[in-house]
Amino acid sequence: MSGVATGNAAPVTVTVIGAGPTGLTAAVELARRGATVRIFEKRDGPSGLSRAVGITPGSLSLLAPCGAGPAIGAEAIRFSGMTMHNGAEPVLSIPLNFDDRSSLHALPQNRTEEHLIEALRRYGVEVEYFRCLSNLHIRADHVEANFGDHIKVESRFLIGADGVHSRVRATLGIHFEGRDLPGHWSIADVISASWPHPDRFSGYLLPHGHVAVVVPMAPQRYRVISSQREALAALPVTLVADKVIRESEFVIQVRQAESYGKGPVFLAGDAAHAHSPVGGRGMNLGIADACDLAERIMQGTQDGYEAARRPEGQHAIQVSERARRMMQSTGAAKAAFLAAVAVIDHTPAAQRAVVHQLLAG
Ligand SMILES: Cc1cc2nc3c(=O)[nH]c(=O)nc-3n(C[C@H](O)[C@H](O)[C@H](O)COP(=O)(O)OP(=O)(O)OC[C@H]3O[C@@H](n4cnc5c(N)ncnc54)[C@H](O)[C@@H]3O)c2cc1C
Incomplete structure (x- = not known):
């Protein structure tokens, strides 16, 4: 692979593993900034599944420069508000449209991914499907990624955006600290x-x-x-x-990788953190990881990625777990x-604070 040069004149070539929202965002943002990117996905085509639904205002603005943000915003439903019930009885009603930071959009995850794939295509990059990373090796000046016995790809950096069961994380021997919550949730x-x-x-x-x-x-x-x-x-x-x-x-897994990478290999999205869907932060956190990492790689400041993003992941896990424990x-x-909920129901300032905290990032 060849690519534009960083400060020390080395070409910027990046291999991205996983074409979920995190990997697609990383690939789009790197390509937009002039890197040479290849993105590999073990599935045989785009996913038809929708896990994440909620898209925060932060994600829409991060995805604006590549064009995916406006496209997602145009197709998505904009929530007018949320109502909490105790049993069937409404106990809290909060608007979700009182300012830009309170706007939450809903779109099935596969549609969000389609918009990212279209953006990627505009920069001349196609997802390479049916390619499952089997192993990787960190060499002196590049990373070697192996897909089975016969396909070997070399690049200066590699991003593991391969989800909670990350092969990249396992290959690096990075522990995914945390626990599985008891019981099964349903959808x-x-x-x-x-x-x-x-x-x-x-x-x-x-x-x-x-x-x-x-x-x-x-x-x-x-x-x-x-x-x-x-x-x-x-x-x-x-x-x-x-x-x-x-x-x-x-x-539900509540976990975080003990480190966000090793040398020129980085973890992002669910490969780096997992938490309950309460608060709907998972995909949005992965998009923010990917944008930060892409910018850092292009600026040559990638060594600061872990210090910048791991605390954000930790914070999102804490907020999501606090909200889940309260709800449960x-x-x-x-x-x-319920007493606190009754106060919030009558206090617009408290409603704004709750919404801003839930949707931050
Ligand atoms: C029920 C449910 C509801 C949710 N709701 C929300 C919500 O409303 N809002 C929100 O923000 N988040 C939500 N989430 C979380 C969200 O779905 C995830 O955080 C998000 O999909 C993570 O994106 P990712 O790209 O990091 O990982 P993934 O989406 O898991 O993508 C990883 C990709 O890597 C590929 N891959 C894996 N291993 C390899 C390999 N060895 N080689 C090549 N490719 C590989 C996989 O096939 C996959 O396509 C929800 C999750 C669940 C389960």
Whole structure:
């Protein structure tokens, strides 16, 4: 690979492993700044799955220069607000459109990825599918990535954006510190013409510390998530599903890589951190990692990446875990949470502070 030169005149060539939102963003931002990039994905084509839905204002502005931000904003649903319920009873209603920092957009993750792939194509780069990284070696002046026995790619830097089960992280021997939360959460993506909140996030606090949420993803399409095993059955209100597109279960990992890379190899996105979907920060954090890393690589300041991004990851994990624990509280802790919620419900300044904290980054 050849590429533009950094301060010390070496060509900037980068191999990106993984074409999820993090890897795609890294590739787009590097290509936009003149690097020579190759991006490899083990799947045989673009993903049809949508995990992340919520896109923060920070992500939209980070993705504005490459054109993906405006395209995502134009297609996505803009949330008008969120309503929290205790059982079926509304206890907190917060607007999500009172200023630019409070605007949350919703779009299925595969559509966000499509916009990033289109942006990448504008810089002349195509995702190389059906290429599974098997091993890598850090040499004196380059990184060697191996895809099976016969394909070897050399570049100056390598970015592991290969998700929670990162092969890059394992190959470097970097520990993914943390734990899996007990129990299985469930997810159902449905079509419903009659759900009455097409642009509102609805959360439900259930008995025994369980929760359920309904999130609009696209017109008449909703994501239901619950800490119980059957998301739709867990809802304390009726959602008439005209069609169930997908149902699955997942275990929540709360983990962070003990370091964000080694020499010219870096970890970004879920390869570096994982937490619950409460707060919807995962994909957005990965996009921010990728933008920071791309800029640093092009400026020759990549050694500062870990110091800049690991604390951000730690903070996002803490915020998400605090919110999850509050939502899953029981007994006296739940009573205290509901009392705080009642105050916030009547205090616009507190509502703004909650929203700004949840959507920061
Ligand atoms: C139910 C659920 C809801 C969520 N909701 C939200 C939300 O609303 N907002 C939000 O911000 N986040 C949300 N998230 C989290 C979000 O989906 C992830 O944080 C995000 O997908 C991480 O992106 P990534 O690119 O880092 O990793 P991934 O999306 O996992 O992409 C990694 C890619 O690497 C590829 N890969 C893996 N190994 C190799 C290899 N050896 N060689 C080549 N390729 C490889 C994989 O095939 C994959 O395509 C949610 C997650 C879940 C489970």
